[in-house]
Amino acid sequence: MDIRVQQEPFDLGCEAAGFAEKTSASGAVVTFTGIVRNTPEGTLEYMDIEHYPGMTEAALGQIATDALTKWSLEDAMIIHRYGKIRVGEMIMMVATAARHRKDAFEAAEFLMDFLKSRAPFWKKEVSRDGAGWVAAREEDEDALTRWQQ
Amino acid sequence: MDVLYFAWVRERIGLPRETVETQAETVADLVAELIAREERYAAAFADLSALRVAVDQELVGFDASLAGAREVAFFPPMTGG
Numbered sequence: 001m002d003i004r005v006q007q008e009p010f011d012l013g014c015e016a017a018g019f020a021e022k023t024s025a026s027g028a029v030v031t032f033t034g035i036v037r038n039t040p041e042g043t044l045e046y047m048d049i050e051h052y053p054g055m056t057e058a059a060l061g062q063i064a065t066d067a068l069t070k071w072s073l074e075d076a077m078i079i080h081r082y083g084k085i086r087v088g089e090m091i092m093m094v095a096t097a098a099r100h101r102k103d104a105f106e107a108a109e110f111l112m113d114f115l116k117s118r119a120p121f122w123k124k125e126v127s128r129d130g131a132g133w134v135a136a137r138e139e140d141e142d143a144l145t146r147w148q149q
Numbered sequence: 150m151d152v153l154y155f156a157w158v159r160e161r162i163g164l165p166r167e168t169v170e171t172q173a174e175t176v177a178d179l180v181a182e183l184i185a186r187e188e189r190y191a192a193a194f195a196d197l198s199a200l201r202v203a204v205d206q207e208l209v210g211f212d213a214s215l216a217g218a219r220e221v222a223f224f225p226p227m228t229g230g
């Protein structure tokens with residue numbers, strides 16, 4: 001299990017390859033990457049991401065541990081950045097490794113659903129017209145209920 | 150006790166953390182004490198349904214006990230990923 005909270009960019013190709021190489025019993029690796037998307041008007045300059053040092057690492061560790069318990073995974077990884085991240089840059093990635101793809105896909109989705117609303121990060125959008133905190137979406141909260149059965 | 154604020158709660162109160170001397174038994178009691186202090190706290194805590202709270206880095210409800218707590222954090226719903 002590899003959990004990283006960092007300001008620096010990461011290299012998706014290197015991280016995905018390194019993660020896959022470390023596995024020995026897996027036939028499936030799934031990765032998901034989140035990228036800073038521009039507004040429809042194209043005015044966004046960057047995202048400023050704040051987090052709660054200490055709690056962030058603990059929450060991500062707990063979410064990954066839950067995934068490893070719930071699915072038959074060999075390994076899981078989460079990288080999440082904070083600070084100023086420009087449009088088009090990568091914010092975060094998760095990777096899961098399992099014998100078969102179903103476990104790897106489902107566990108990756110579970111990690112994403114919990115990261116969205118249970119990991120202490122807050123996004124501020126800074127655009128040419130001003131700055132504002134991104135509001136949490138109700139769908140993100142609803143997404144958690146399907147994992148609670 | 151250390152009290153931490155994040156995102157717009159931090160902006161509204163005007164500081165990221167402070168040490169508070171309190172006898173508050175629950176999070177709700179602490180919130181009431183803070184609101185009574187100054188207008189900027191009242192503004193930040195005006196709508197508790199828009200806030201989340203963690204005691205010693207664990208998410209809890211506003212009725213949670215503060216017995217033995219070292220750190221309380223207030224913030225809006227999280228927007229990770």
